[in-house]
Amino acid sequence: MTSMAATPLIRIRGVGKRYGSVTALADVSLDIHHNEFFALLGPSGCGKTTLLRAIAGFEDPDEGSITLTTGDTQPADAGEVDLLALPPNRRPVNLMFQSYALFPHMTVSANIAYGLEREGLARSEIARRVADVLVTVDLQDKASARPRQLSGGQRQRVALARAIVKRPKVLLLDEPLSALDRRVRADMQVELKRLQHEVGITFVVVTHDQEEAMSMADRIAVMEHGRISQIADPVTLYQRPVSAAVADFIGMSTIIPGQAAVDGFTALGERLPAAPSGVIGPALLVIRPEDVRLHADDPTDAAMGSLSGTVLATHFFGGTSTTTVTVAGLGRPVLATQIGPPAHRIGAVVRVGWPAERAIVLPDTP
Amino acid sequence: MPDRTRTGTGTRRPVERGLGWLRLPLIGAFGFLYLPIAVLVVMSFNASSIPFVWTGFSLQWYPTLASNPQVLQGLLNTLVVAVAATVGATILGTLLAVGLARYTRSVLLEAYSLAPAIIPDLVLAIGLLILFTSIGLTLSLFSVVLAHIVFGMAFVAAVVTARIGQTDPSLEEASRDLGATGPTTFLRITVPSLAPAIIAGALLVFTLSLDEFVIAFFTDGPRTPTLPIVIYSMVRFGVTPEINALGALLLLVSFTVVLAAQRITRLTDAL
Structure with missing residues (x-):
């Protein structure tokens, strides 16, 4: 990953967002690299979800820029797309919602196919990719089930499949494990990490659970009151916190x-x-x-x-x-x-x- | 209350048992609610033409009713109004509810949208009559349809708004996120997830429009009376068992539709 440091996949610069007198984000700048498992960590109300939704297109920052590098990792053919200029349905990123937001009136495979149908792909291509991704998340036998017939862990895997089947540049995950009970959560941490390696997609995870962030992420941005306190790998964050607040929050x-x-x-x-x-x-x-x-x-x-x-x-x-x-x-x-x-x-x-x-x-x- | 503690093993709904005489008010209230209706239904099978003297069982009033051209024409008018008003009110009421949920946080505006369902029919009727005459609209079935849409859409909006409150707001965002445009999201995600409420609202409007009298009386033209107006003019010459039969039939339709609406809303909760 050495050469990739030169061209980050997502470049966030000076992003700010206020709701009336409340500052949700203040001068947030960070880079997210290719194939990275990046975590936004902080207590509730620290602005991490606002930042994630700004990348997805559901929040409009008051200031700053969010750009995405297109093309390959070679700097030669790398172009930059201004994400903020695109509506959410045209951004090459996908968001996995905290509630999973599975469409209750559709079967599992219809849920997964929904995003591919919007791309206007051929039926055979859609069917093939849906079948493939069902294998990836190990839900082959649930293709025609309805979301309400699934367990929490299965729903989460459907939500994940629905997002990764689109082959996004970046997968954004909003508190992906918070709806699961403790035992399933530990399994899914391992599972998410495995999937990220398998599909080779950059993951950006929002979480308030420091253990979750520490165990999964390559790098973590600790946020507080709409600002970034520290960006580092888990070990540095633990051993060399820059502030008492970070030290107190991590471990x-x-x-x-x-x-x-x-x-x-x-x-x-x-x-x-x-x-x-x-x-x-x-x-x-x-x-x-x-x-x-x-x-x-x-x-x-x-x-x-x-x-x-x-x-x-x-x-x-x-x-x-x-x-x-x-x-x-x-x-x-x-x-x-x-x-x-x-x-x-x-x-x-x-x-x-x-x-x-x-x-x-x-x-x-x- | 000796067996108060015996609440039954394995009963899922906790129903109080052993109330004894305390059940009387419940029975009394139901009697008060349904006695007039029961009388009407029973009397529609009365052989006598005097509606309050029972002389024997007969089905004769139902065929008599079917051969009354006035009643048949009224029924047809009413069905035309009910169907048209249901379609109009359902579409507009759904759009109103979605718009309110998405573009405003004003509680006042939401209250205003429901007002036509609550304000006295007489007030709404007079207001509509004045409006229609002042814009030079000829009173006809069309004006009745417009009038019924006004209060009907308030009912649909109320039912659909309640459903929106229970729906995960991220469903629409998820659709957008997966690449769908606004209109596609509305048709493929919003409408299907609200469908049970939309159908329940439509059935509600249909039953309300079917027997609506006051507003129709004010906004209808003289040559196209709806069924309630026909009944009203018949009753002025005395209640006949024929009218009882008609009432019984209307009751059957309303009950069926209300039960269907309830069934559909319950199905959605299971979803």
């Missing part, structure tokens, strides 16, 4: 407010282990639960950090366990995850420490 974390100086980070009157950051002044220290170490309180152990607290609760999840420790002076408890059952009992006094290089210092900007 579990403990955030300790304090002061950063050239020689380290200070909170609660103590020097705490922290990675060098270049941040000076009010700062936040972010530590992931799996990096936190707990030791039975032993005043002679000077090597362990100087924070100590009381075990408030323990949770055993089978493979791992999480211990919640309250530290005097900290508003929120410190979380520590370890492999195996919890090693400390509730009420025990423990020392809390972590390797300095795993603790990220971020500027404390309200």
Whole structure:
């Protein structure tokens, strides 16, 4: 994917959208590359769905541009299409709706054929492609069923088939798994990823579920209040969040407010282990639960950090366990995850420490 | 209430049992509702020509009715009006409902669209009469059709609006997304997904138009009376068993249509 970085498939520049006094999108710019699995992640109301609908053509941005590269990945024959100038029915992108929006009065195969019929393809060609895509989503035996006769997972696969059968440049998916129950959801995460590889279509997924985004996407754009906070691959996002808000949203974390100086980070009157950051002044220290170490309180152990607290609760999840420790002076408890059952009992006094290089210092900007 | 707790095992609808004498108001209310109708139907089989003295069973009034040219002509006029008004009101009412749902969020406008169904018939009738005369429209069956479309489309709009509220708004967007133009989306997606409500609305208008008297009385021409007007003029010379027979037949038509409408709306909920 190295050469593709030069010509993004979708180029979004300075897109803004307001509803009255509410800003849904503010100066959003991002690139989506060929064959990428891209996720727009954020809490509800952060503008991610508005952005997706703007790409599909159901929202008209007040400002900015959204362009799509046509032709092949070679820069030579690549042209750019102004998506915003096209009505939704003429955009080479397809949207899979959160409700799936299957036509209730049509059979599964009629639903899938609908988009191909609009292209004016020959009947035999339509029949062949519908049959093919039914195999792809493993619904051959449901061709003549009605949507209401299908399970949630099957409906989702029909919606997916209806969209990919059009061979769009980009498939947009609005909260594709939110209507499914937990067990089916895990299967469909794997399934979506497999399909994306199989059909070779760029996927843009909107989700509020960070686990879903982390497990499926190649890159994730974290959105907040209509703005993009950070665009990165899942690992970078987790290990190098640019703000406490991103750190808080992606995975579990403990955030300790304090002061950063050239020689380290200070909170609660103590020097705490922290990675060098270049941040000076009010700062936040972010530590992931799996990096936190707990030791039975032993005043002679000077090597362990100087924070100590009381075990408030323990949770055993089978493979791992999480211990919640309250530290005097900290508003929120410190979380520590370890492999195996919890090693400390509730009420025990423990020392809390972590390797300095795993603790990220971020500027404390309200 | 000894067996109040015995609500029946496996009953799907929770029907209160063991009400005892508390059922009386229910029975009484139904009696009050249907006694006049029952009397009419029973008396239509009365052998006597005096409509309120039962002398024996007879079917004679039905053939008599069929040979009355006045009644037959009235029936024909009424059917013409009902069919034309149903077609007009269904098309316009559906468009009104879709337009309201798509292009406005005004609750007031929605209320106004339903007003002709609620405002007194007499007011609507007088208003239409004044309007028709002032634009120089000759009163005829055509003016009755126009008048019936006015209140009919309000009923259709009400039924279809309710259905739109239950329909997933992304269906139309999905159609557009898959490459369909606006008109194709309307015909292939919007209309079929609203079809049950459209049909139910049409049947409703048909039954309403069939026995509508006040508005037809004001907006009809003198030479083309609809059936209710014919009945009215017959009743002025006294109620005959013939009219009872006619009433019984109209009742049959209305009941059939209303049941059909209800059946169709229930089918759609299963969809």
